[in-house]
Amino acid sequence: MTLVVIGANPTVARAIAELSGDQVHVRLPGVPVLGLDGWDASGVRKVFTADFRDAPAFLTFVDEVLAPMAPAAVVSLTEPGLEPAAVAAERLGARGVDPQVVRVTRDKLRMRRVLARRAPHLNPAFAPGDAPGAVARLFATHTPVVAKPVDGFGSRSATLFERPADLPPDRGTAATLFEQFVGGVEFSVEALSLNGRHTVMGIAQKGTTGGFVEVSHIMPPPSLDARRRLLVERAVAELLDALGLEDGPSHTEVKVEGDRVTVIETHTRLGGDGIADLVRLTTGVDWRCAAVGWAVGAEPQRAAAAAAAAATVFFTAPPGRVTYVAPQPSLTHGSVVEWDVPVRPGDPVGPLRSSEDRLGRAVLTAESPAECAAAVAELMSLRVVTTRRDR
Template identity: 70%
Template structure:
């Protein structure tokens, strides 16, 4: 793995080099679109019908890229005449359409086979089983009854997850084969050995088969595996183990064949052992790009798009030694009160967003969509950041009243 790229030319930085380019971006949200606006060349955004408006002056085309046959026809009719240089996406449901459009047009993009290997979790497990088995937990396809029985006999308990799931939805810890629901014994479910240790997210940028780690965040999760915090740099990972994690991510990316573009990989680390949980050909969500920029100065959203047209990785002075995102949660019920943004004893609140008001329903925390808001914190160091996260997590920002029994 290579050191992160800094300002100015650097032979180690992934880039292709071009001006006067036409970059097509599939499914950008307003934040990604703003980051893209500083890239050289022309930008063309392809948005879903009814998607949030982008800044005025931005060229926007509308198409349902989730309908692949219709989108490929749109690619021929609307995108081909624009003679694009590259087609990319940073949104999960735009990754495959962007890759297929780039392949169809013969322009720069991520290999569709690589995107498929990251979006199909069983396919990724089978690739690692062949190429880097030490990065895999034991696993079984849900419709392979004998393999499922062997997995539980060997491991006792396992994680059940959708093969194509996103947003921490429908992930469950199953304590024994007798507890496996019938609706999980299908090809849509993957069972994996429960991996011990702490979980981390790794942001990387690849160029010509060389993989550069941009940042590593330590993840906090609720009992149901929903992510409730990210801290960067990772407090529990010393420099030696950071290098071990970087090496493991490089092996993973080599195994699946990713040579160019961004990646977001989730790993579990137990001592010196690193197990891959999943990977994606995009940057991480949950404000991780903001943590990268705050702690390293790298404009990660811009870099995760600009690689395809050879734009340099832009890096400014880091604003903080450590930073974190913290997600607000509350017990199920109706929102009774929402506290104002607090002042913290250690660290400070860089950004604050609460998505509920009194009277709103709070559902059980089963996926990322059930979270109630997010804060971005900065601190003078990792210890102060840990303390700030703990302080905010302990505060009842959103309080609820139980639903009355009818």
């Protein structure tokens, strides 16, 4: 049985190495998969290079290279690889995620329109950017309003506006989606779907900047009681049913205000920002392996949890040039189990516009969600990276 994995990063490649059967990795040109280069077994090459972002060229690769292998499944956990993997699986008659579901989740406007028909209570008010009348009505009844790219991810270019007069001209196109800004606390929900049954693997509470860039995740979420957790799980199941996702992983972002759960977005992959590490630490499940292994019938394996609660914290600093990087601290609450701050004095720091502009991260563990939240607050109160504005 052959499993084809599109665009796996080194962490995913290592996590799934022990899955039974043959594995074939497809990587982009010039992008090495550390630990897989030169991996051959019985004279069969396991790593191929193909630009899966080029649809015609990739379909030729599928027909000429992958089809003779008769793979059992084709999957991906990277955003650019989701649709190519789904299309390849369908073309080869292999197991994978339905391409139509992938397309709907990658197009935020299409997702909103599907929910408007099938689960409208999960939607905020919204309007497409190329419908000026609808945008004007949205601003007249719901402010502030969030403008976001229809196909964006990673907090890219999401901006809050109070008045339509503040909108730059480039926002008035089909590439932008306008949504009512929803209050409340934001959560990330990791789920695995099998034969239409959705199992939540973990829920993380998010901390964000005013510009929507994520700066912390805490699992389990300290502000979500058992009753509201059930509301969140039911809302995610409704969402996935509405979109038609029957098999595979999902990462869904929701906001909870009172008893109302509003869907922000969803993806047919696991969450980034090391959320898979939080699932492993708090439940014992290797979420990366489970998010791929379902396609070849592998059951999620659960080891002993390492901690009752865990968190990731991301470091930021004002634009300028780095003058000082603090060493790993000892915390009053919880423990630091990973510390990665790659910037050095002299490095330039630009504005914080997306998750790619963050400067490093730490992973924390604690004996309870409340203590973990205290550890996050303690660490975020420290100045880990100091900058000085260039003159």
